[in-house]
Amino acid sequence: MKNEVAYKSQADHSKMKWTAKLALELRKAKRYRALVFMALPGLLYLLINNYLPMFGVVVAFKNYNFTKGILGSEWIGFENFKYLFATKDAYIITRNTILYNFLFIALTTSAGIGTAIILNEIRKRFLTKMYQTFILLPHLISMVIVAYLVLAFLDVEKGFLNNTLLPMLGIDPISWYSETKYWPWILTLVSLWKGIGNSCIIYFAAIIGIDNEYYEAARIDGANRWRQIWNITIPSIMPYVSIMTLLAIGRIFYSDFGLFYQVPLNSGLLSSVTNTIDTYVFRALMTMGDIGMSSAAGLYQSFVGFILVVVSNAIVSRKNKDNALY
Amino acid sequence: MKSNKLNQIILNIFMISLSVFCLIPIWLLFSASLTDDSEIIRNGYSFLPKDISISAYSYLFDGSLGIMNAYGITILVTIIGTVTGLALTAMLAYPLSRFEMPFKNTLAFFIFFTMLFNGGLVPTYLIYTNIFEIKNSLWALIVPSLLMNGYFIILMRTFFATSIPRPLIESAQIDGAKEWKIFYSMIIPLSTPVFGTIGLFYTLLYWNDWNNGLIYITDSHYYSLQNLLNRILQDIQFLQSSTQMGNKGDELVANLPLGSMRMAIACIGIVPLLIAFPFFQRFFVKGLTIGSVKG
Numbered sequence: 361m362k363n364e365v366a367y368k369s370q371a372d373h374s375k376m377k378w379t380a381k382l383a384l385e386l387r388k389a390k391r392y393r394a395l396v397f398m399a400l401p402g403l404l405y406l407l408i409n410n411y412l413p414m415f416g417v418v419v420a421f422k423n424y425n426f427t428k429g430i431l432g433s434e435w436i437g438f439e440n441f442k443y444l445f446a447t448k449d450a451y452i453i454t455r456n457t458i459l460y461n462f463l464f465i466a467l468t469t470s471a472g473i474g475t476a477i478i479l480n481e482i483r484k485r486f487l488t489k490m491y492q493t494f495i496l497l498p499h500l501i502s503m504v505i506v507a508y509l510v511l512a513f514l515d516v517e518k519g520f521l522n523n524t525l526l527p528m529l530g531i532d533p534i535s536w537y538s539e540t541k542y543w544p545w546i547l548t549l550v551s552l553w554k555g556i557g558n559s560c561i562i563y564f565a566a567i568i569g570i571d572n573e574y575y576e577a578a579r580i581d582g583a584n585r586w587r588q589i590w591n592i593t594i595p596s597i598m599p600y601v602s603i604m605t606l607l608a609i610g611r612i613f614y615s616d617f618g619l620f621y622q623v624p625l626n627s628g629l630l631s632s633v634t635n636t637i638d639t640y641v642f643r644a645l646m647t648m649g650d651i652g653m654s655s656a657a658g659l660y661q662s663f664v665g666f667i668l669v670v671v672s673n674a675i676v677s678r679k680n681k682d683n684a685l686y
Numbered sequence: 687m688k689s690n691k692l693n694q695i696i697l698n699i700f701m702i703s704l705s706v707f708c709l710i711p712i713w714l715l716f717s718a719s720l721t722d723d724s725e726i727i728r729n730g731y732s733f734l735p736k737d738i739s740i741s742a743y744s745y746l747f748d749g750s751l752g753i754m755n756a757y758g759i760t761i762l763v764t765i766i767g768t769v770t771g772l773a774l775t776a777m778l779a780y781p782l783s784r785f786e787m788p789f790k791n792t793l794a795f796f797i798f799f800t801m802l803f804n805g806g807l808v809p810t811y812l813i814y815t816n817i818f819e820i821k822n823s824l825w826a827l828i829v830p831s832l833l834m835n836g837y838f839i840i841l842m843r844t845f846f847a848t849s850i851p852r853p854l855i856e857s858a859q860i861d862g863a864k865e866w867k868i869f870y871s872m873i874i875p876l877s878t879p880v881f882g883t884i885g886l887f888y889t890l891l892y893w894n895d896w897n898n899g900l901i902y903i904t905d906s907h908y909y910s911l912q913n914l915l916n917r918i919l920q921d922i923q924f925l926q927s928s929t930q931m932g933n934k935g936d937e938l939v940a941n942l943p944l945g946s947m948r949m950a951i952a953c954i955g956i957v958p959l960l961i962a963f964p965f966f967q968r969f970f971v972k973g974l975t976i977g978s979v980k981g
Contacts, residue, residue, distance in 0.1 A: 416809025
């Protein structure tokens with residue numbers, strides 16, 4: 361019924377001239393001004409917190425001067441971008457951001473699906489619940505504290521690995537926070553540790569939603585548990601998998617700032633394997649005070665990120681309207 | 687039948703190992719915080735310390751480090767942030783769920799676009815520091831980047847549009863109730879589940895936030911717990927100097943159990959979450975799955 365009304369009003373709308381439409385909306389605004397006032401604080405907030413910075417991106421095309429501000433500084437066109445892309449950093453941060461994200465998406469998704477299937481096979485409900493609690497805990501912990509957890513293992517003098525594990529295996533202590541070769545593994549492990557619970561819970565909810573009749577029919581046909589998982593569970597959750605993956609790919613140009621900044625303890629020696637676009641922008645702004653480079657890298661991220669989000673969402677909404685952002 | 691039982695055992699062993707993988711770093715943190723410092727210097731952090739000592743905690747709570755202050759700031763910011771965030775989100779989401787709302791589609795796009803494109807750190811930083819001058823104030827911990835999230839607005843609007851029967855609103859209108867009155871005494875009481883879920887996410891966001899403090903706070907009086915942790919993580923001297931100042935210099939540097947203190951303060955940061963988690967787990971799981979899996 362409600363849909364019918366909405367549909368009708370939409371149909372009428374499309375036939376109207378824009379002046380008539382505007383007049384109608386203004387009449388509504390007068391009559392339902394309480395609703396408008398209700399929405400006003402939130403809209404104002406978005407205007408200041410989100411829209412003002414969107415226009416502020418012009419700073420990337422300017423030679424920023426603190427006394428003149430964003431508007432008063434002189435235009436220099438693409439100079440900042442030229443400098444940025446002339447450095448080796450531009451390549452490194454782009455490569456790191458994208459490769460790590462691909463790796464994290466692939467691992468967390470497959471581990472999440474696997475765990476969700478296993479969790480669903482466990483018969484005792486209270487155990488299922490308990491495992492869920494345990495694997496979700498890392499998701500709650502802030503990256504600063506995660507960095508402490510990692511430090512407890514990797515600290516060069518006091519860490520568990522250098523003091524207990526490596527001597528047991530007869531390996532010399534490793535100076536973890538200055539050797540780059542270990543960090544792709546460490547960061548991947550931390551990301552998996554933090555993300556597996558979340559991923560598992562999402563696919564677990566999808567599995568629970570599968571109609572039991574499919575399984576009953578399969579059992580009558582004599583399919584064993586493995587065949588049921590292979591032929592019913594996995595195909596049924598595939599739509600969710602592809603949608604979640606596409607949405608994650610839409611955000612592939614954004615890295616988890618905390619993971620790459622906090623966990624390696626902001627170590628400069630590791631920057632070739634831990635520097636991503638987000639950490640680069642942060643350091644260029646906060647440590648070096650280089651507004652030109654940081655704003656250029658930031659706009660590069662926002663712009664490519666925007667295109668990726670729009671494209672991935674367009675694909676998702678063609679697959680399933682409900683799951684897309686639009 | 688027998689193989690079924692064996693299967694269950696194997697599955698449980700797998701899940702137990704995974705649980706151990708998830709919990710063991712937290713265990714190491716706790717045991718490290720409770721280890722006597724002389725043992726840490728000899729053997730490093732270990733899972734089963736021989737000399738247990740709570741001296742790290744007693745140093746932390748002697749007042750000099752400002753832990754109580756940081757805790758107070760975290761609690762204050764979390765409460766104000768959650769309440770304001772929820773109020774703003776609901777007040778924006780509700781009108782957009784009503785078809786009477788003027789410019790409804792335009793406004794929905796206005797919100798939605800913030801999820802697609804953002805100005806990024808630099809313009810946001812420049813605007814907040816130069817125009818609004820929120821550096822080194824509590825505003826910096828509450829206002830930027832967290833107060834509202836397009837995703838929460840859309841989630842709430844969907845809830846209002848699908849879970850609150852239209853005739854209910856209409857009958858209230860016929861009875862002469864004003865829009866604010868309808869919102870306040872009808873919509874909010876009917877929407878406690880979504881308020882609970884989104885409120886929980888706001889609470890976690892504010893409790894765990896270190897990003898705003900890292901960007902906007904340089905004065906340690908305004909450190910939240912996470913910012914204090916952040917500072918100590920990157921600069922162990924900070925822990926040393928501020929604890930010594932409190933002890934009026936009568937403690938030698940070498941006597942401070944820095945190794946365990948560092949871990950103890952991290953423990954203080956997660957204990958409240960670990961205790962509260964079983965109680966809010968239901969809402970949390972709901973919040974995680976609500977947008978992605980329907981039905």
